Amino acid sequence: MSSDPGTGSAVDPGRTGGGCDGPLIAVRDLVVSRGGERVLDGVSLRVDRGELVGLVGPNGAGKTTLVSACNGTLAPDAGVIELNGRDLTTLSHRETARVVATVPQETNTAFEFSVEAVVEMGRTAYVSRFGTTTAADREAVRRAMERAEVAEFADRSVTTLSGGERQRVLLARALAAGTPALLLDEPTASLDINHQLRTLELVRAAVDGGKAALAAIHDLDLAARVCDRLAFVNDDPAVGSPMVTALRDGQRGRSLGGTAGGGDRVDADGDSGDGSDDRDDGGSDHAGADDGDDDRAGDNDGGDGDRAPEPDR
Amino acid sequence: MSHEWRRAAAYSAVLAAATAVVVTVSAGIGPVAIPAGTVVAVVANAVAVPASVEWVGAAGGPATAGLPLRVGFTHPFSFPVSGTHEAIVMRVRLPRILLATFVGVALAAAGTVMQGFFRNPMADPGIIGVSSGAAVGAVAWIVAPSALVALLGPVRPLLADGVGLQxxxxCGALAAGFGVYLIASRDGRTPVATLLLAGVAVQTFLGAVVSYLLLHSGESIRRVTYWLMGHLSGANWGEVAAAALVVPPLTVALFAYARDLNVLLLGERDAVALGVNAERSKRVLLAVSSVLTGAAVAVSGVIGFVGLIVPHGVRLVVGPDHRVLLPTSALAGGSFLVAADTVARAGVAELPVGIVTAAAGAPFFLYLLRTREVYSL
Known part of the structure; x- marks a missing residue:
């Protein structure tokens, strides 16, 4: 698992295909209204391969709206969204789902589906109506569950999981789709800081493996730690379009590790291995900001311990 | 073959066998008790294998189904059975039992779809007004046949005797279902909540129409009440053939949407993001399950509870995955209704089967609720 960072492309080469040059997600002059009110007005944004772009801004500013427009669940009034160079409006739901996979903020988990069944739903766009899942589908599901660290409770009902575990199941579902791009709609909103960090580290690992990701993240501090760039979505009409800010590479590298040894091919284990640097840095950078930092460091350590044996599998 | 399909196949095989047993036993029960072995022998004797096809030309001769062919059948079995037993099984009991099977399959499959579709444990096959529409159609036919006959004027000669009610x-069922769908749709979208509320409102309205017709039913009130309670008496091979043409193909069509239904359970936005054309899947699921329900209600009246309780009971056992739940629920519905109808006709005075399904189904369901931990659909 750790030897190959690109889960999706490794499992089904060609399915993630398309042009390799342009941005995976390109948004130009997007206008979206909801309930008669303009939520997004002239938004432009691009997300490239191997890039994690954080969408930050106050509640109600339109982060979720932008994510929903990008996966085709919300039709824009004006503007263009291109996924892997193709206009979203020309793609079927199925084709769209083969380019972008979405981790929702929450999902209806009142049904007693097993974790594996939910992750397998990530393959919906590949399974024909009368067909069954193939060996490639099952392999993608297995690897996604491992990467999102939910394999150990594959047979449990999703209703029995904690919020953090459930969020990782939804991440696994998105990874199972093997898409080149990920969309995350406040994936950490309901989680405690330890689980927030853990979830985003997994996203970071997927991005370092070659995916592009656009993540709405409420917590600015957290977003700055894991993202390559941040896009501010502002509900102030005077500002209008979001301001995209490139973070200093060093800042992101320092906060989640991985730059020391050759930054562009960092897998999950590499990240967590360097996680100790992260904790130290985090402690010094944000010492005054949050008393919980020490707890987080401790919990994070525990998480690393859990993951240590993975390469042996 | 994936794990779920294997589970579905295993459960279905067991339930199909159970259905066969229930059908056989049921065919032996009645005023004249017939041993199961005799029932099997009678059915085997009725098996006909087309053995020869003879060209008789356009000139005439005894043709088969309008074609200039004469098909010769051989009966591979000829067990010795009494003519009385043969007549009772083949003419009286078997049509009714097979009709019960098809109606049970249709109601349970449609009920399963509606519960998943609406993410609502109280949804039943008639939730969007299909049963109420059928009731209006049937009651109007019984109470004021002349008005409807006039309405059907041009097609009247095409109808065989006795199928006007069905x-x-x-037609009432389809009109109501389609009407509710149109009311709830706007700009090509059909929100599930709107559909549910529109269905409830239309059901209430159609209920008022039925009540009004009942007031004016005069002599025929007994017949109307009997129909409204749901019954399978008087079933004939014609109805069985019609049900056989409608129910199995449409039920299988629903199986093809089992995966979509699973994904829809997570919510429509999730489903769309996962690549499901949610609006189209919803339309297909609604249309197919409405036709199934309409067909079942047309031949049997409003048999309550089968479409509500059978999917629930089966879900408690096999889980929420529709790839497993739909086929098992359909088969369980078939055997449940055959068993209930056997009880209905075996007593001293024959009861409408709707009474039996409700009276037996509700306590069984409460038992399941109490013995299994049920927190959700």
Whole structure:
């Protein structure tokens, strides 16, 4: 698992295909209204391969709206969204789902589906109506569950999981789709800081493996730690379009590790291995900001311990 | 073959066998008790294998189904059975039992779809007004046949005797279902919540229409009440053939949407993001399950509870995955209704089967609720 960072492309080469040059997600002059009110007005944004772009801004500013427009669940009034160079409006739901996979903020988990069944739903766009899942589908599901660290409770009902575990199941579902791009709609909103960090580290690992990701993240501090760039979505009409800010590479590298040894091919284990640097840095950078930092460091350590044996599998 | 399909196949095989047993036993029960072995022998004797096809030309001769062919059948079995037993099984009991099977399959499959579709444990096959529409059609036919006959004027000669009621009920069902769908749709979208509320409102309205017709039913009130309670008496091979043409193909069509239904359970936005054309899947699921329900109600009246309780009971056992739940629920519905109808006709005075399904189904369901931990659908 750790030897190959690109889960999706490794499992089904060609399915993630398309042009390799342009941005995976390109948004130009997007206008979206909801309930008669303009939520997004002239938004432009691009997300490239191997890039994690954080969408930050106050509640109600339109982060979720932008994510929903990008996966085709919300039709824009004006503007263009291109996924892997193709206009979203020309793609079927199925084709769209083969380019972008979405981790929702929450999902209806009142049904007693097993974790594996939910992750397998990530393959919906590949399974024909009368067909069954193939060996490639099952392999993608297995690897996604491992990467999102939910394999150990594959047979449990999703209703029995904690919020953090459930969020990782939804991440696994998105990874199972093997898409080149990920969309995350406040994936950490309901989680405690330890689980927030853990979830985003997994996203970071997927991005370092070659995916592009656009993540709405409420917590600015957290977003700055894991993202390559941040896009501010502002509900102030005077500002209008979001301001995209490139973070200093060093800042992101320092906060989640991985730059020391050759930054562009960092897998999950590499990240967590360097996680100790992260904790130290985090402690010094944000010492005054949050008393919980020490707890987080401790919990994070525990998480690393859990993951240590993975390469042996 | 994936794990779920294997589970579905295993459960279905067991339930199909159970259905066969229930059908056989049921065919032996009645005023004249017939041993199961005799029932099997009678059915085996009726098996006909087309053995020869003879060209008789356009000139005439005894043709088969309008074609200039004469098909010769051989009966591979000829067990010695009494003519009385043969007549009872083949003419009286078997049509009714097979009709019960098809109606049970249709109601349970449609109920399963509606519960998943609406993410609502109280949804039943008639939730979007299909049963109420059928009731209006059937009651209007019974109470004021002359008005409907006039309405059907041009097609009247095409209808065989005695199927007017079924046709009226089926048309009423489809009209109500389609009407609710149109009311709830806007800009090509059909929100599930709107559909549910529109269905409830239309059901209430159609209920008022039925009540009004009942007031004016005069002599025929007994017949109307009997129909409204749901019954399978008087079933004939014609109805069985019609049900056989409608129910199995449409039920299998629903199986093809089992995966979509699973994904829809997570919510429509999730489903769309996962690549499901949610609006189209919803339309297909609604249309197919409405036709199934309409067909079932048309031949049997409003048999309550089968479409509500059978999917629930089966879900408690096999889980929420529709790839497993739909086929098992359909088969369980078939055997449940055959068993209930056997009870209904075996007593001293024959009861409408709707009474039996409700009276037996509700306590069984409460038992399941109490013995299994049920927190959700």
């Amino acid at each position: 046709i009226a009920a089926f």
